[in-house]
Amino acid sequence: MDHIDHILIVDDDREIRELVSSYLKKNGLRVTVAADGRHMRAFLETNAVDLIVLDVMMPGDDGLVLCRELRAGKHKSTPILMLTARNDETDRIIGLEMGADDYLVKPFAARELLARIKAVLRRTRMLPPNLQVTEVGQLLSFGDWQLDTTGRHLLDREGTAIALSGAEYRLLRVFIDHPQRVLNRDQLLNLTQGRDAELFDRSIDLLVSRLRQRLGDDAREPAYIKTVRSEGYVFAMPIEISELRR
Numbered sequence: 001m002d003h004i005d006h007i008l009i010v011d012d013d014r015e016i017r018e019l020v021s022s023y024l025k026k027n028g029l030r031v032t033v034a035a036d037g038r039h040m041r042a043f044l045e046t047n048a049v050d051l052i053v054l055d056v057m058m059p060g061d062d063g064l065v066l067c068r069e070l071r072a073g074k075h076k077s078t079p080i081l082m083l084t085a086r087n088d089e090t091d092r093i094i095g096l097e098m099g100a101d102d103y104l105v106k107p108f109a110a111r112e113l114l115a116r117i118k119a120v121l122r123r124t125r126m127l128p129p130n131l132q133v134t135e136v137g138q139l140l141s142f143g144d145w146q147l148d149t150t151g152r153h154l155l156d157r158e159g160t161a162i163a164l165s166g167a168e169y170r171l172l173r174v175f176i177d178h179p180q181r182v183l184n185r186d187q188l189l190n191l192t193q194g195r196d197a198e199l200f201d202r203s204i205d206l207l208v209s210r211l212r213q214r215l216g217d218d219a220r221e222p223a224y225i226k227t228v229r230s231e232g233y234v235f236a237m238p239i240e241i242s243e244l245r246r
Contacts, residue, residue, distance in 0.1 A: 023110040175235035184232035
């Protein structure tokens with residue numbers, strides 16, 4: 001039996017929940033709705049979903065709090081698409097910093113939400129050929145770190161695993177597969193998020209900042225990801241590839 005993607009909609013607006021749920025179901029998706037964080041937690045205790053659509057502005061724990069909670073728990077790898085207010089760039093920035101995979105600005109067309117959901121699911125399941133995990137797996141070594149392509153996490157010198165969000169992993173793989181090459185923001189956005197850059201889109205800058213923090217890279221004098229003024233970013237470390245043994 002073919003898998004039917006299961007989407008969890010978390011939004012306190014009943015009308016939005018009903019309209020979105022109806023549209024997604026008509027387009028072949030399985031949908032569950034939750035009015036707040038309490039209902040979301042209760043459902044996820046015993047159920048798994050393929051993607052969570054999470055509204056930022058909700059009473060009680062808002063979407064940003066819930067996003068951070070999800071990224072720290074057992075659903076840390078579940079893709080998250082955040083719904084944000086039209087003029088609130090801060091929410092979008094913070095959401096991306098906390099690990100959201102994409103965002104959509106309200107008000108939105110249900111057709112656009114469906115397209116974004118499909119794009120996020122496609123990105124998380126089908127990386128570009130040069131980013132796909134090999135059957136045997138690899139350890140990609142650079143500086144003080146190794147990237148485990150099977151577990152999709154970082155390993156420090158002591159072998160401690162550092163978890164990466166899906167967006168962080170995709171960005172790091174793009175850099176590793178193009179070392180010593182300047183990549184501009186449009187190229188990075190397209191390779192990691194599968195969409196053209198929007199005017200003043202800062203998501204790549206935020207992802208780079210988050211990735212630098214993971215690597216312990218000083219943003220003022222970075223050793224791994226260097227900023228090339230007016231051009232983009234370059235991964236400055238040489239890469240060594242070895243087979244992953246388990």
